[in-house]
Amino acid sequence: MTLDSLPIYSVLELNEAIGKLLERGFAPRFVLNAFVSKSQLKKGHLWLTLTDGKASISAVVWSSHLKKFEFRPTDGDGVVIVGKLNFWEVRANLVVQVLDMRPSLSTVLRQFEVIKALFLKEGLLDAVRRRVLPTYPGSIAILTSVPSSALADMLRTAKERWPLTKLLIIPIPVQGSGSVAKQIQSILADLARSTKALGIEAIVLARGGGSREDLMVFDDEALCRELADFPLPVVTGLGHEDDLTVADLVADHRAATPTAAIVDLLPSFEIAKEHCLQRRKRLNIEFVWFMRRERQRLLDRRKTWRTQSPLILIQREKEILREKNQLLKALSPERWLMRGFSIVRNRFGRPIRSIQDLSKKEKIIIQLSDGQLDSTIDKIY
Numbered sequence: 001m002t003l004d005s006l007p008i009y010s011v012l013e014l015n016e017a018i019g020k021l022l023e024r025g026f027a028p029r030f031v032l033n034a035f036v037s038k039s040q041l042k043k044g045h046l047w048l049t050l051t052d053g054k055a056s057i058s059a060v061v062w063s064s065h066l067k068k069f070e071f072r073p074t075d076g077d078g079v080v081i082v083g084k085l086n087f088w089e090v091r092a093n094l095v096v097q098v099l100d101m102r103p104s105l106s107t108v109l110r111q112f113e114v115i116k117a118l119f120l121k122e123g124l125l126d127a128v129r130r131r132v133l134p135t136y137p138g139s140i141a142i143l144t145s146v147p148s149s150a151l152a153d154m155l156r157t158a159k160e161r162w163p164l165t166k167l168l169i170i171p172i173p174v175q176g177s178g179s180v181a182k183q184i185q186s187i188l189a190d191l192a193r194s195t196k197a198l199g200i201e202a203i204v205l206a207r208g209g210g211s212r213e214d215l216m217v218f219d220d221e222a223l224c225r226e227l228a229d230f231p232l233p234v235v236t237g238l239g240h241e242d243d244l245t246v247a248d249l250v251a252d253h254r255a256a257t258p259t260a261a262i263v264d265l266l267p268s269f270e271i272a273k274e275h276c277l278q279r280r281k282r283l284n285i286e287f288v289w290f291m292r293r294e295r296q297r298l299l300d301r302r303k304t305w306r307t308q309s310p311l312i313l314i315q316r317e318k319e320i321l322r323e324k325n326q327l328l329k330a331l332s333p334e335r336w337l338m339r340g341f342s343i344v345r346n347r348f349g350r351p352i353r354s355i356q357d358l359s360k361k362e363k364i365i366i367q368l369s370d371g372q373l374d375s376t377i378d379k380i381y
Contacts, residue, residue, distance in 0.1 A: 015089035059096035078104030139166040146171035150208035150258040162266040174207040181220035206258035218247035237261030337369040
């Protein structure tokens with residue numbers, strides 16, 4: 001091989017050739033899963049060192065894009081990046097230009113565990129804090145994205161289950177991080193001050209399906225503290241059944257989905273109707289028994305009143321007096337005198353019952369049926 005058979009480049013020409021080769025042979029945009037080993041802000045640009053534990057590469061978020069990003073990674077955070085390659089021919093420097101960046105699932109779950117542990121320590125997740133949901137709420141507030149399929153399903157379910165409940169729809173952003181969480185927190189604070197004026201009895205915080213990373217806003221510490229201190233019962237229906245956020249943990253009731261939140265909060269019209277029919281049936285039975293019992297009570301009272309009639313009572317008293325009169329006649333002294341007995345009295349008129357009460361020469365009076373005799377005691381045997 002001779003030098004004449006090989007292509008000849010200057011440094012700049014070589015770097016330009018490499019750049020053109022990368023442009024032709026590499027995807028214009030790609031998704032990169034990585035961890036941030038270093039994060040540094042320089043002149044408004046965010047410079048990152050990305051790694052997977054085996055290799056590393058530099059990345060940059062230009063200041064013009066950085067202000068659009070809700071998520072700002074710190075060292076150790078997992079990230080999912082949409083980017084493209086930037087190759088500078090002058091220095092043969094290759095970096096990933098970040099077009100979009102989101103936290104990875106590992107970062108989301110790490111933040112969830114950190115806030116969960118903090119709230120557990122403070123007692124914000126204690127079961128005793130959970131309040132009972134209203135049985136028949138007259139008015140509730142629904143905080144969710146407007147318009148959305150989740151809201152449409154909730155409105156349809158509410159109309160089918162319990163159309164008597166008034167629904168106050170409050171639009172909120174449901175995806176993002178810091179600024180989105182602050183917006184929701186501000187809305188909740190305003191709503192907490194207006195609950196009496198609005199007449200609401202509970203609130204529903206809802207978001208339709210998505211990845212767990214999309215629900216990261218509901219792990220925000222300040223937002224979840226606002227939910228924990230809300231003056232009314234809070235029901236959450238965030239994401240899918242398997243998704244669990246810190247907002248779900250501090251809520252008074254956690255539903256698997258937005259639709260399930262409405263089902264759990266509002267009573268069923270059909271079930272309530274059936275309960276009313278059963279109650280009416282029981283009341284009819286109780287009414288019949290009550291009327292029978294009262295009728296019998298009145299009959300018993302009328303019977304009692306008849307036995308306690310004044311005429312009957314007078315007749316009864318007359319009969320008692322008649323019997324007593326007969327008894328008195330049977331026991332009267334006159335009756336015994338008529339039978340041949342006599343009554344002996346001393347001179348003072350007291351009856352003499354024993355010879356011990358008499359002495360010789362004492363005067364006595366003997367009463368017979370037709371008169372009395374005066375006598376003097378001559379001898380006592």
